[in-house]
Amino acid sequence: MGDIRKDIEGxxxxxxxxxxxxxxxxxxxxxxxxxxxxxxxxxxxxxAHPELVTPDSPTQRVGxxxxxxxxxxxxxxxxxxxxxxxxxxELREFDARVRKLIPGEAVAYAAELKFDGLSMSxxxxxxxxxxxxxxxxxxxxxxxxxxxxxxxxxxxxxxxxGAGEREPxxxxxxxxxxxxxxxxxxxxxxxxxxxxxxxxxxAPFANPRNAAAGTVRTLxxxxxxxxxxxxxxxxxxxxxxxxLPTHLDTLRWLNRHGFKTSPLxxxxxxxxxxxAFIEDVRGxxxxxxxxxxxxxxxxxxxxxxxxxxxxxxxxxxxxxYKYPARQATTRVLHIAxxxxxxxxxxxxxxxxxxxxxxSTVSRATLHNPEEVRRLDVRVGDWVLIEKGGDVIPxxxxxxxxxxxxxxxxxxMPERCPVCGGTVHRxxxxxxxxxxxADCPAKLKGSLLHFASRRAMDIQGLGxxxxxxxxxxxxxxxxxxxxxxxxxxVVALERMxxxxxxxxxxxxxxxxxxxLHRLLFGLGIRFVGERTAQLLARRFGALDAVMAAPxxxxxxxxxxxxxxAESIRAFFxxxxxxxxxxxxxxxxxxLAEPExxxxxxxxxxxxxxxxxxxxxxxxxxxxxxxxxxTIRARGGTVTxxxxxxxxxxVVGADAGSxxxxxxxxxxxxxxxxxxxxxxxxx
DNA sequence: GCCCCTCGAGTTCT
DNA sequence: CTCGAGGGGC
Numbered sequence: 001m002g003d004i005r006k007d008i009e010g011x012x013x014x015x016x017x018x019x020x021x022x023x024x025x026x027x028x029x030x031x032x033x034x035x036x037x038x039x040x041x042x043x044x045x046x047x048a049h050p051e052l053v054t055p056d057s058p059t060q061r062v063g064x065x066x067x068x069x070x071x072x073x074x075x076x077x078x079x080x081x082x083x084x085x086x087x088x089x090e091l092r093e094f095d096a097r098v099r100k101l102i103p104g105e106a107v108a109y110a111a112e113l114k115f116d117g118l119s120m121s122x123x124x125x126x127x128x129x130x131x132x133x134x135x136x137x138x139x140x141x142x143x144x145x146x147x148x149x150x151x152x153x154x155x156x157x158x159x160x161x162g163a164g165e166r167e168p169x170x171x172x173x174x175x176x177x178x179x180x181x182x183x184x185x186x187x188x189x190x191x192x193x194x195x196x197x198x199x200x201x202x203a204p205f206a207n208p209r210n211a212a213a214g215t216v217r218t219l220x221x222x223x224x225x226x227x228x229x230x231x232x233x234x235x236x237x238x239x240x241x242x243x244l245p246t247h248l249d250t251l252r253w254l255n256r257h258g259f260k261t262s263p264l265x266x267x268x269x270x271x272x273x274x275x276a277f278i279e280d281v282r283g284x285x286x287x288x289x290x291x292x293x294x295x296x297x298x299x300x301x302x303x304x305x306x307x308x309x310x311x312x313x314x315x316x317x318x319x320x321y322k323y324p325a326r327q328a329t330t331r332v333l334h335i336a337x338x339x340x341x342x343x344x345x346x347x348x349x350x351x352x353x354x355x356x357x358x359s360t361v362s363r364a365t366l367h368n369p370e371e372v373r374r375l376d377v378r379v380g381d382w383v384l385i386e387k388g389g390d391v392i393p394x395x396x397x398x399x400x401x402x403x404x405x406x407x408x409x410x411x412m413p414e415r416c417p418v419c420g421g422t423v424h425r426x427x428x429x430x431x432x433x434x435x436x437a438d439c440p441a442k443l444k445g446s447l448l449h450f451a452s453r454r455a456m457d458i459q460g461l462g463x464x465x466x467x468x469x470x471x472x473x474x475x476x477x478x479x480x481x482x483x484x485x486x487x488x489v490v491a492l493e494r495m496x497x498x499x500x501x502x503x504x505x506x507x508x509x510x511x512x513x514x515l516h517r518l519l520f521g522l523g524i525r526f527v528g529e530r531t532a533q534l535l536a537r538r539f540g541a542l543d544a545v546m547a548a549p550x551x552x553x554x555x556x557x558x559x560x561x562x563x564a565e566s567i568r569a570f571f572x573x574x575x576x577x578x579x580x581x582x583x584x585x586x587x588x589x590l591a592e593p594e595x596x597x598x599x600x601x602x603x604x605x606x607x608x609x610x611x612x613x614x615x616x617x618x619x620x621x622x623x624x625x626x627x628x629t630i631r632a633r634g635g636t637v638t639x640x641x642x643x644x645x646x647x648x649v650v651g652a653d654a655g656s657x658x659x660x661x662x663x664x665x666x667x668x669x670x671x672x673x674x675x676x677x678x679x680x681x
Numbered sequence: 682g683c684c685c686c687t688c689g690a691g692t693t694c695t
Numbered sequence: 696c697t698c699g700a701g702g703g704g705c
Contacts, residue, residue, distance in 0.1 A: 340691065348692095359694055367691080367698080392693055392696065430699070431690095526701075528689045558688075560702050615696095639696095642686055656696075 004045065008052055011042040015058040070142035073133040076178060077237060079119060080138060080310060082296065082320040088275060094319040095271045098299060102307055107299060108269050110247040111277045112262035114294040114320050115232055116209045117184030118216060120148065124177050127158040144216050150225035155258035171238040179259065180235035184290045185212040189228040208291045233259035243302040267300060278321060294322040327386040328354040329399060332379055335410050337417045341445025341523055343433040345423060347372050349395055357387050364393045368430045369412045378407035444470050446523050450478045454529055455521030456510040460503040468492050479579055481507055482586035515542055515592040524570045526563040534558060536592035542580065546571045606677045607635030611644055615658060616651030618671050629678060641666055649674045
């Protein structure tokens, strides 16, 4: 419990620091998204430990303090922010919560666009706009009336077109009332503003929302007038009057009085209708003249809203659904250089974390110096990133229009960033490699590779442990794994007795694995899983492979001059020969068992002699299991679709392979058909 | 010598 | 999953 209290206090300190940087100093150190994540974590901890919530916690107020330069206005009613739903699941939870709080009521929702701008409160007296106030910290905002007056879609005088026949007329515009909405910068204006800022050698705005926020807080209203902002209204508070019966009524009232409101709105009776609307809006997003980042969902009936009420920070009757972005833009903070097990130096872009398709992404490989040059990525650049058909994010392009001034080009280091060893890039090859035999990064990579599932399958030997073993000098090569001292390992960080026992059991069991796993695990260049299997099967024992002259090696399937030379060079290396001797001494199996007889009945099965490719996620089994099953029935499984492929087995979310199969006219089996064929045998 | 097929290698986040 | 590159068929 003491730990949790410490965590909470640490988080609060951190959040207060960033709030100050953001709201007061106007020089944030972290992205909005990271800030949100900190806040979320604090909220979760406090929710789990309500006794630790204090009134001065950052969660107990809505935002920051107004900056100097503008008058401060205290909102008549706090401008709350909305709770966010980052997935349909979270939206479902919202719906369930609402229905649970007001059981038996027929709940309908009003859904509209969630503009990516800044909230604004407009005060009207006798129909005249007298004051415009930013949201500020939710309680007090900045008075920016002169700036907002320049926005053409903000009515300075309320119109009062007649009510439609079926709509209630609503309150008169005569008294004091407040209209709430969002100031946005349309994309066309955004492009124009950034173009002229670049011409004037000023840093362009990162996105329309920042541009709108920056503009509204400009002290010179003439500048604001030139920026063409827009205003969309979504809320109405009338002094001394009850709210209109529903949110949709409010929107109609606002329209009739001269305000723009969300161009897409729908009344949704249930979750399914909400999901349909969300899907619909997603499709239309590219055609909208402004940026949105989601859909706002509100309980439509004012009476039910009142019954649901609000917490100190957010109303319980509304939620903002945010789309998982398929693409995102972010800023490159750093280009790191990683060293892999083969010594390959890989440049990696590290950027401001962004939410991309449901997960937070903070880095993406740039593969090699060639790719860095092709993209022309530089530290400080804004880049467009996406997750293609798969999970792995990639940098699509640099947004050169947002490059502020001159940025230095990336240069590959001439020495290994980990060990300082010499780096060599052979003529005509894309990758540069660290040449040092003792590079810790290479050692860590080889250990992880050795322990990987398809090699020696030592579970529990992960990155964290390998780091410790190497950094503490306990392991200097794979052979040391078999001579490690149990007590030393138990003493390592985050290593309990039980985990150490499991680890040693795994290491012990690995001694008996067949030769092909060891051969693969050694990490000889160009000898992957398959080549290792072919070699092990042909030579039967490690000594035979080591002793084989190059011609013999080349007689093995899929081994040509390059691979043969690589194997020869590996075993010519004295330290590698010594390694083999140590492994032998440690009692490792250095032989390959005789190939098992062909599976009974395999020859006449549907699968026998045919080539299969698997893609997507299968529900009934993993892809590996499916591959084993096919092989057990006499089929072959390969990784890529070609004309020789007989069938492509597709699971859910199939990627590019399906398209390729269709292009080549390769037959496709869906999971149901595949399982059917399996049963038939 | 060209082209197709595979294999190898690197990779993100939860 | 994708890219680069080795092997081997034609």
